[in-house]
Amino acid sequence: MPWPNFNHIQLLRYAGLFQYASVGTPFLRYQTLVEELAQRQLPTSYVHLWLGCYIVFGIVYWYLTSDLGDQRRTPLRRALQIVLLLVLNVTVVAIGWFSQGGIGALLLAVIAVALPWLLPLRVALAWMVLQNFSLVPVFASIREPVFSLSDAFLQSSLYLGFIVLAFVTSFVTKRQVEAREEQRRLNTELRATRTLLAESSRLAERMRISRELHDLVGHHLTALSLNLEVASHLVQGAAQEHVRQAQSVAKLLLGDVREVVSQLREDDNIDLTQALKNLTEGVPGLDIHLELPPRFGVDDPKRAQVLLRCAQEIITNTVRHAGARNLWLRFERSEDRQMVIHARDDGHGASQFQHGNGLTGMRERLAQFGGRLDIATGKGQGFALDASLPLESRA
Numbered sequence: 001m002p003w004p005n006f007n008h009i010q011l012l013r014y015a016g017l018f019q020y021a022s023v024g025t026p027f028l029r030y031q032t033l034v035e036e037l038a039q040r041q042l043p044t045s046y047v048h049l050w051l052g053c054y055i056v057f058g059i060v061y062w063y064l065t066s067d068l069g070d071q072r073r074t075p076l077r078r079a080l081q082i083v084l085l086l087v088l089n090v091t092v093v094a095i096g097w098f099s100q101g102g103i104g105a106l107l108l109a110v111i112a113v114a115l116p117w118l119l120p121l122r123v124a125l126a127w128m129v130l131q132n133f134s135l136v137p138v139f140a141s142i143r144e145p146v147f148s149l150s151d152a153f154l155q156s157s158l159y160l161g162f163i164v165l166a167f168v169t170s171f172v173t174k175r176q177v178e179a180r181e182e183q184r185r186l187n188t189e190l191r192a193t194r195t196l197l198a199e200s201s202r203l204a205e206r207m208r209i210s211r212e213l214h215d216l217v218g219h220h221l222t223a224l225s226l227n228l229e230v231a232s233h234l235v236q237g238a239a240q241e242h243v244r245q246a247q248s249v250a251k252l253l254l255g256d257v258r259e260v261v262s263q264l265r266e267d268d269n270i271d272l273t274q275a276l277k278n279l280t281e282g283v284p285g286l287d288i289h290l291e292l293p294p295r296f297g298v299d300d301p302k303r304a305q306v307l308l309r310c311a312q313e314i315i316t317n318t319v320r321h322a323g324a325r326n327l328w329l330r331f332e333r334s335e336d337r338q339m340v341i342h343a344r345d346d347g348h349g350a351s352q353f354q355h356g357n358g359l360t361g362m363r364e365r366l367a368q369f370g371g372r373l374d375i376a377t378g379k380g381q382g383f384a385l386d387a388s389l390p391l392e393s394r395a
Contacts, residue, residue: 008173009117013065016110020058023106026099027051042100050098057091057107060084061114068117075348081118085111089131096138105135105159112167116174128167132160181284189312191278275308279315280329286319291330303389306365307331307339310387313358314343322347322383334388338371341387349381362387 026033033047064084067077088111096104108131115124139152273292280288311329318327324347334340363373371389 008177009068012113012170012173013068016061016065016113017058019110020061020107023103024054026103027054037100040100046098046100050095053091053094053098057088057095060087060091061110064088064118065114068114078118085114085118085127089134092131093134093138096135097141100142102135102139102155102159104138105132105156105163108132108135108159109163109166112163113170115167116171121171124167124171128163129160132156132163135159184284185316188279188281188283193275193308272304272307276311276331279308279311283315283319286315286324287326288315289326289328291328291332293331293333300391303339303369303391306369306371306389307341309365310341310362310389313362314341314385317358318345318347318383322349324382333391337391338388339391340389341385343386344384345382347382349377349379349383 030047030051033050034044037044037046064081088107092104092107092111094104095107096102111131112128115128118124119127133153133156135156136149136152139155140149276290276292280290314329315327318324322345324345327343327345330342332340332342359373359375365371366373366387366389369389371387374386376384
């Protein structure tokens with residue numbers, strides 16, 4: 001697989017699993033470990049407990065990092081992840097205690113890889129430092145060699161360097177993934193805006209051509225018909241017949257020009273189909289089900305922009321806050337000449353909801369044209385939104 005297309009989050013996860021597997025190499029000489037503990041007058045059950053804690057750590061880490069980088073985690077899932085992090089820390093302390101060595105500290109780097117993705121930055125930093133110095137009692141309990149409390153603190157500090165290295169590497173990767181996602185979002189919006197601009201330019205050019213045909217060609221053809229009408233009364237014989245034929249051709253040509261102008265004006269709306277498809281394609285972690293009218297056009301460029309910005313804000317809010325996997329986005333024309341946007345997702349919803357800057361801006365854009373915004377949500381019920389925009393100015 002080419003490196004530019006490699007999933008960096010999964011690469012971090014597998015690097016942590018590789019570190020975990022490396023820590024388990026002492027178990028390749030399991031009987032030797034039992035004999036060494038017996039020589040140090042320690043219970044042989046320590047090896048079994050050490051192995052059990054090691055297996056528990058691997059299972060919990062595999063499950064905990066299964067959705068690393070997924071922003072759709074529910075509050076219950078987040079709470080469960082904190083509990084699992086505590087389980088990982090307890091198993092590391094237990095491994096250090098039963099192994100009577102610092103091998104458990106090597107697993108702290110594995111936890112440090114996951115911390116930036118699961119906790120806010122300040123909380124993750126505090127967690128990293130506290131988990132590192134949680135091994136101080138373990139080092140102080142080692143019998144051979146004997147550690148004083150200050151020696152145990154120093155020994156724990158020695159491991160902090162490579163744990164910080166693992167943490168920073170994971171944090172930088174997280175920031176790069178976020179920057180890439182932001183760049184993708186901006187490129188999508190740029191393509192949609194460019195499509196809208198092209199449609200607006202096309203509409204403006206059609207209007208210019210129709211006006212030129214009506215004002216210039218139509219005017220001259222009308223004048224030509226009037227002059228031919230006068231000429232038909234001034235000439236006699238064969239010349240009069242030719243003048244009447246020219247007069248008929250001029251009238252037919254004038255009718256054709258009027259028909260072309262009418263067709264240009266009938267098709268003078270902005271097609272939003274391609275712009276909305278550009279906006280909804282390739283959104284990571286979210287399946288967008290888009291439904292559009294058969295001929296989705298808007299006469300006013302400003303109203304077209306409002307509809308595009310509303311769809312953009314709905315998608316952004318769903319990705320960032322809803323924790324949804326699916327978004328249903330439907331546009332339809334109502335009988336009273338309004339364009340209505342129906343949006344709903346399968347996210348976790350919210351029992352108490354407050355408008356952010358995005359939804360406030362959407363409501364203000366709609367209000368400028370007499371539109372409205374209705375929102376319905378509830379805990380565990382997803383998020384539903386109905387936005388209506390009049391397609392013509394109200395008296």
